[in-house]
Amino acid sequence: MRKPFIAGNWKLQKTVGESLDLAAALKQETAGIDDIDIVIAPVYTSLTKVADLLVGSNISVAGQNCYPAASGAFTGEVSPALLKDAGCRYCIVGHSERRQLFAETDAFINQKSRALIDAGMGVIFCVGETLEERESDQMYDVLTTQVREGLKGISAEEMQNLVVAYEPVWAIGTGKTASDEQAEEAHAFIRGLLQGLYDENVAEATRILYGGSVKPDNVDGLMAQQDIDGTLVGGASLKAADFARIIHFKRG
Ligand code: PGA
Secondary structure, eight states: OOOOEEEEEOOSOOOHHHHHHHHHHHHHHTTTOOSSEEEEEOOGGGHHHHHHHTTTSSEEEEESOOOSSSSSSOTTOOOHHHHHHTTOSEEEEOOHHHHHHSOOOHHHHHHHHHHHHHTTOEEEEEEOOOHHHHHTTOHHHHHHHHHHHHTTTOOTTGGGGEEEEEOOGGGTTSSOOOOHHHHHHHHHHHHHHHHHHSOHHHHHHSOEEEESSOOTTTHHHHHTSTTOOEEEESGGGSSHHHHHHHHTOOOO
């Protein structure tokens, strides 16, 4: 059995004060839950304060991005070790917004995953196809390349520190969720890729999250799918009640 993993990606939203308010509300809503990994990813400037507030809670904190160097002349960047120092346990890599808006390549995303694992951090590794790629039957090739290149050099043992997030780009922030069947099909395919790249144990143990317009009213159907082990939530993670409902998804 894979432990459910529910993550909220706040993107470029919320002041320090607003972040603390939301984190405090979530801390209350999730008190007592110990059978789900719950993670939130605030903006950099809120990380330490949110992490301090959440000490002793069931919620872990994640960075939304990092640079794959320990330190040096890299103006504007933040290293995995500094994220850890700020109280983060995880970091998101390969989000489609970073791939599209900041031209991040699979090789660069691979370097970030490597650097995070070396720093003792957990990785939330995102993949997903665009609408154009899906409609031109390139979806499986795209996912194969993203997974194979992004995980290059990550050992089977190190995969314990990584969750995969399947986020079809056409479903992110659009209100158009993949249907339960579309999502399950992609998740099963990704699990098959992991089996090919590693072995059955890694394929069975790795958690694969779905992301893209996850809301309180569609989370139950998604989470009922065999290969969907959690969700990466954008918009609906910004309201405590909505994110709490997603965390409290109904189990079949
Ligand atoms: P969304 O974002 O839930 O707002 O679609 C998901 C994500 O980008 O991780």
